[in-house]
Amino acid sequence: MTGIAILGFLFFMILSIWAQSRVKSTFNKYSNVRPSSGMTGAQAAEYMLRNAGLADVRIERSGGFLTDHYDPRNKVIRLSPGVHDQASLSAVGVACHEAGHAIQDAQRYAPLVIRNMAVPIAGFGSNMGLYILIAGILFNFFQLALLGVILFGATVVFQVINLPVEFDATARAKRAMVDYGMVQAGPEEDGVAKVLNAAALTYVAATLAAIFTFLYYLMLVLGRR
């Protein structure tokens, strides 16, 4: 069991490092490709929001690299400089993905509502669950260790709910970019798809790693009973 566990952890570690580096390299590659619409990320997000009839969502420029996100509490899309200011396929793709989250929020898209409710539980579960699990093992207290595993399982649930949210935001972005002429069908559309698909893969890798870790903890605890 231990040998398989170490191999498993190594596999998921390498998978997630590979997925992360692929996002960066794909993003950088298509950062150098200008869409024929000449739109920047900020303009594209703005255009997609306007076409969806969303007037109350602001777009802000933030710092960092690939830190782009939608903040549902303040109704703000924060775009990193490389996305906000650049007229590139990468910038338009990422910006429209975030606009997709804003539209999900406005339409009360069910998986997003559930995900937002799960955020505090997942944050609590990932930290406390691990401490409780360790305490349960140290004190040889089976029920306590099992409780720790179940709390840790909340993060797995969160990761799984997160997948449809991310895939749907990307699907909305892909549709809107072509429909509204921000990106042309053909090579431009394919380039943007590569950037967004690479990003989606990191979420899949994180989810698989979380499921594996959860199962490992569960077997560890059940095996000690």
Ligand SMILES: [Zn+2]
């Ligand atoms: Zn997203």
